Amino acid sequence: MQSPFIVELNEQNFRPVLEGSMQTPVLIHFWASMSEASTQLIPQLKELAQQYSGAFTLALLNCEQEQMIASQFGVQTLPTLALFVNGQPVDGLGGPQDLQTVQAMLANHLPSQDELNVKQAMEFIQTQEYGQALTLLQALPDELKQKGDVKLAIAECLVETQNFEQAKVLLDNIPLEYQDSRYKGLVAKLELHEQSANSPEIQLLEQQFQADLTNAKLAADLALSYHQVNRDQEALDILWRFLSTDLNSLDGEIKKHFMDILAALGQTNPIASQYRRKLYSLLY
Template sequence: MSSSSIFDVNIDNVRELLAASQQQPVVFLFWSAQSQESLQLDKQLSQRIGKAKGLLLLARVNCDEQQQMAMQFGIQALPTTLIIKDGQPVDGFAGPLDDKALDDKLAAYLPKAEDELLQQALVLLNEAKQQEAFPLLSDALQLAPERVDIKLLLADCAVELGQLEQAEALLATVLLQDQDADFKAVQSKLALAKEAADTPEIQALETALASTPDDMLLKEQLAIQYQQVKRSAEALELLYGILRQDLNFSESKKRYLDILAALPKGDPVASQYRRKLYSLLY
């Protein structure tokens, strides 16, 4: 064994390595020190699997020493590579591969970047850390925009954070055939959140502002109410309108900055209104 992911196979550990394939794929390399192609492939696989952080294991079978084992696996040429998963061969190839072909072959058995982000986000969501999970889910969806499971988790997270417009926009992109029970659960949650976000205080201020649309104090008061129910985009738009007229009006700039700071990292609303503020300041 040369590392925690690379093993020299013998009669004592072969069953253990086959059992390990229940947890992660095991790459069995049947090689010979007499074969230059074997030595080259061994080097290529060792480098890649050594960097895979335990997500793949390499089981090196020296056929000069383990001829009986090679016969039991039905090996007819060297080098031969078998990929074992759940105790059974699922893929393999005889002879060498160039670097790109080998990378493509192994990539099929490694978690995709979006899956790693998703797993990190799920841990945070289980700890009710939606603020920290949100940017991970956003990044995962950028990598795999067709993934409905990621989209629904991001929409649910957006609802929890009060980003109702963003949640609604995400749900609107889910195709009819993908609108399953999970979709309907997030949709219902969004509907309830929207209803709760339309308080009597907000309705009264909206009516008053409609009568006097230039009243900056009313705008600020309404922005405060919007932010209390996490309607951040609407609050920022009102405050931005105030700052365009008077950068130093009341507490509007401070409230604007406080809302930006409270939004999750990578939130598109925060990015949009941060750029707007910079355009006013500079």
């Protein structure tokens, strides 16, 4: 299937393709079968276009078949690469090139891969695909994650995926200039969660457990109550206190509750990953 990021230029489409550079940069590759260097570069350029996922359009022009277009561009040597931005040529390369040289040219005009990931994550947030957005955002370098807009996006993903404790830490450190209506809405959601997560029933269980810290049944009841209101780190921590000293605590119920909570959180949840490692270190 033809990639949406790669087009074959001809007399019918070359003007619309160039006009498309007003929105997305267009890299034209002038090639011909008689030029081995130009044909060898095509697969590498196609792979590069796929890696950039739409950050630029690769336009392939066969100079043997489209001599009129090639002459209009004044191509003198093959291969020739020309980068168009906003309808105008902004850079180019002539003669045989390695892929690193092409990438270096593109890097001067295109967003970095990290910036592309931020853009993709923001699109995921728009479509409420918060888990996918969070994966992209958390993989960014620390320098980018400290930017106010990125930090706010991560906080939104954490709230929407019910990682409330991590979200609270981030929201407490959002720069003042980013404390807009979106920020206030997230804070309001967090406050609602905190109110529901600290019900009188949970408070009573907490008091009872504090009075009898060795009572595994109370610990299990409190942990399950925490889990029901998404206080999963606290739930796992309480269960781990018993599990770390006795894998068969409460006739195996503690381990079962622990594993059930890990399963509910999923494989990618960082809290679950932390406690899985603890459990594996105990087992193996």
